[in-house]
Amino acid sequence: MQKVFEELTQAFRRAGGEISYEAFDRIVRKHATLFEDSETIYYLLQASGYPIEESLRGFRLKTMFTPWQMQEYCIIDIETNGSKPGRSQVIEIGAVMLKEGKIIDRLETFVACAYLPEHIIKLTGIEPTDLAEAPSRKEALTQLRNFMGDAVFTAHNAGFDHGFLNASFQRFGLGPIGNPVLCTIDLARRTFESERYGLAYLNESLDLGMQAHHRAYNDALAASKVLMKSFENIPESVKTTDELIRFSKSSKKERSETEKRKKKRREKKVNS
Known part of the structure; x- marks a missing residue:
């Protein structure tokens, strides 16, 4: 697909x-x-x-056709017990649905897991007892699938979250993820200056107020705040959600050339 x-x-x-x-x-x-x-x-x-x-x-x-301000963005973060979806699994899901600058819905769940490496316990603070009676993988992933709808799949370093979840969805018969994808790192790099763009660094430098790190819901919430920071500096020429996604992936040269073309079209329209 x-x-x-x-x-x-x-x-x-x-x-x-x-x-x-x-x-x-x-x-x-x-x-x-x-x-x-x-x-x-x-x-x-x-x-x-x-x-x-x-x-x-x-x-x-x-x-x-949807103005980017009116779009629903599903900001997602996952914690896993390993880096490869073929050999590891999601252990926690956190997501918030953002529209018009407001969180309109949220999802937070542990995921049942029989094996939790010691380094993951130390990294996340998640204990095996937290997962013992949690929803099964299929149940938790189905919750997320229903929660996402056709919103824009948004994550900090979206390639990892999207790739891991896409493989997991297909493994449990939920089909591929067809939602448009927006990476908050990509968009942040194009909208504000920072020495680094990792979530922990931005949490501190932007004073996002999130204390925990490597916990799914808190990281999803932190990423939503990074997204809102980026929204403050979106060029006026970017009107729709699709334009926003393309802008997030564009190079500085491409953005400059796009601005010039749109400026010429506006001037031509005024003079005609």
Whole structure:
């Protein structure tokens, strides 16, 4: 499904946010099995958190029409008993849902685990007794899947959290994560100066007020505060959620060239 997410997003961007039913069919049929048709894949995309919806002429990508200020951001942090999802597992999940600068929902849960290495106990302060009667992995991951909806998957160093959870979701039959991804480190680097961008350093330098580190919910909350700090310095030219995500990944040169092109279009519009 990852290729479907990528190809559809590229197609939506080339077409200004909406594509026809025919264009959708051409993309998804390349990746469909004998037991899947275009309608089934459409519902699978929605179930995975990919923000697609029907429009008058076909389908549209919601993040290309939603102002970034109005978007829901699911800020997630996980603690694990190892670094490789094939050999280790999630032991704690923390998430907050942010919209219009306010936390509108939250999720915090331990995850049942039979093996907890001593160095993880020392790092997190999580004890085996904390996990003994916790929800099973499938139960906890299902909670997170339902909590996320089609919000933007947001995390500090999002590559790790997204990669680990994506593998875990698929292992337990929950499908891949189709939600758009935003990394708060990437966005922070493009919106404010700091000697370092690790969460512990930003927690102290920005006086975020979070005492614990390497605990999922507190780290998710700290990352949400970093996100809000970044939001204070988003250029006026960035209007939609999709533009925000692309801005977060852009180089300084790319951002400068984009600003110049948009300025020229504004001047041309005024003079016409």
